[in-house]
Amino acid sequence: MNNSKIWLSSPHMGGTEQKYVQDAFDTNWVAPLGPNVTGFEADLENYLDSNSFVGALSSGTAAIHLGLVLLDVKPGDEVICQTMTFSASANPIMYQGATPIFVDSELETWNMCPLSLEKAIVDRISNGKKPKAIIAVHLYGMPYKVEEIHAVALKYEIAVLEDSAEALGSHYKNKKCGTFGDIAALSFNGNKIITTSGGGAIVTKNNEIKDKAVFLSTQARDYAPHYQHSEVGFNYRMSNICAGIGRGQMEVLDKHILLRRKMHDFYKDYFESIEGVFVLTEINDSYFSNHWLSAITIDSTKLNGRTREDLRLALEEENIESRPLWKPMHLQPVFQNYPYYGEKIAETLFENGLCLPSGSNLVSQDQERIKNVLDVFFK
Numbered sequence: 058m059n060n061s062k063i064w065l066s067s068p069h070m071g072g073t074e075q076k077y078v079q080d081a082f083d084t085n086w087v088a089p090l091g092p093n094v095t096g097f098e099a100d101l102e103n104y105l106d107s108n109s110f111v112g113a114l115s116s117g118t119a120a121i122h123l124g125l126v127l128l129d130v131k132p133g134d135e136v137i138c139q140t141m142t143f144s145a146s147a148n149p150i151m152y153q154g155a156t157p158i159f160v161d162s163e164l165e166t167w168n169m170c171p172l173s174l175e176k177a178i179v180d181r182i183s184n185g186k187k188p189k190a191i192i193a194v195h196l197y198g199m200p201y202k203v204e205e206i207h208a209v210a211l212k213y214e215i216a217v218l219e220d221s222a223e224a225l226g227s228h229y230k231n232k233k234c235g236t237f238g239d240i241a242a243l244s245f246n247g248n249k250i251i252t253t254s255g256g257g258a259i260v261t262k263n264n265e266i267k268d269k270a271v272f273l274s275t276q277a278r279d280y281a282p283h284y285q286h287s288e289v290g291f292n293y294r295m296s297n298i299c300a301g302i303g304r305g306q307m308e309v310l311d312k313h314i315l316l317r318r319k320m321h322d323f324y325k326d327y328f329e330s331i332e333g334v335f336v337l338t339e340i341n342d343s344y345f346s347n348h349w350l351s352a353i354t355i356d357s358t359k360l361n362g363r364t365r366e367d368l369r370l371a372l373e374e375e376n377i378e379s380r381p382l383w384k385p386m387h388l389q390p391v392f393q394n395y396p397y398y399g400e401k402i403a404e405t406l407f408e409n410g411l412c413l414p415s416g417s418n419l420v421s422q423d424q425e426r427i428k429n430v431l432d433v434f435f436k
Contacts, residue, residue: 066415116255175212223249
């Protein structure tokens, strides 16, 4: 019996990536600039289709960091961040010497709770510190409550940095994720819906801000025949080789989204008749998730005490990777002493939630192996 590893979310090549990479070698464009970088940025701008301007960078983390720099976040400022997320959403706040303020989730999308967000803002202002920015995340590809979050941000005149690292191809009311924030970040890490092996992008609303981001990402070198620097820069630009992979991946992005959504439908259909298991899905037709990762929560009280950890171990026994939901940032040792606003929704999601294999390269035999483990565990 085939017992090869089934990964949570592995890279899935489309077949044309090598053409663009080979072109980079043939033309000796191997530096952090070149035709593939320019082309990849154009591909993304055309895909987002909302007067967006894209700068290709070395990682999604770099995009969030540059976003904070461009929003003028400085040491001593406060930045609100969704607690249910990967640490890359929060770490750049620390890079800037700012203070992270963490906010709980809501139960419908698992993203930032608008009510807790407003409570946090009101309380920080009452303490004499108006937050400088809000980092809102589209968790696992599920759009956050766009209208509610941005209404709060607009009310208090606070910029939104949209972390769309997991949500390329997702949309809300037919507008693509990555186009809602004052600035947005994308990720092309190896496990994302498309990959450049490692990479990311910053999305801005005008070309001047994009040019500033690119300037900062290339060590902020002034225009001069010699190397001159008037401000601190970063080594954050994407290489032409990585961008070549991205150009090939853009050709299969829509196909990958369709396949991820089919995996989500597989889980949704399977768990429909199993009491105690909830599958994260869109709350109405306004939401469209790429379902980068399909995620469930398990109510052990309805499953004879069986927990998400029991299921994780059962899958692991059959060489199938799964993973608990992100551990909330306010529970992480590095962030546990920073302010937190909300209840225990994110904490409960973490305790009971599991991400299941979701790759666009999973085949029917993989689904059958996963189903066999689920059958034994639940039935």
